[in-house]
Amino acid sequence: MKKQKKMRCVLRCIRIPHEIDHKINQICQDREMNYSQCVRMFISQGIKAGETQEEDCNGRNVAGGCVGRANDQNHTT
Numbered sequence: 001m002k003k004q005k006k007m008r009c010v011l012r013c014i015r016i017p018h019e020i021d022h023k024i025n026q027i028c029q030d031r032e033m034n035y036s037q038c039v040r041m042f043i044s045q046g047i048k049a050g051e052t053q054e055e056d057c058n059g060r061n062v063a064g065g066c067v068g069r070a071n072d073q074n075h076t077t
Contacts (some may be wrong), residue, residue, distance in 0.1 A: 014047075020042060024038045024039060024042060
């Protein structure tokens with residue numbers, strides 16, 4: 001439980017560069033995801049602005065694919 005509170009605090013306190021914020025917003029809109037879920041995924045994947053993104057088999061960039069897979073796992077029962 002303490003880890004979740006710590007993570008929430010980190011997410012509230014960090015400054016997200018504009019370039020990364022723009023990427024997160026695009027993925028959130030495409031996937032209809034919660035913004036904080038996207039931010040967590042970006043942090044866990046270590047994605048940086050200006051990094052070259054490879055495309056997955058669906059033609060989306062890898063970051064978008066990773067976020068989508070994480071979202072699917074959260075909703076499976």
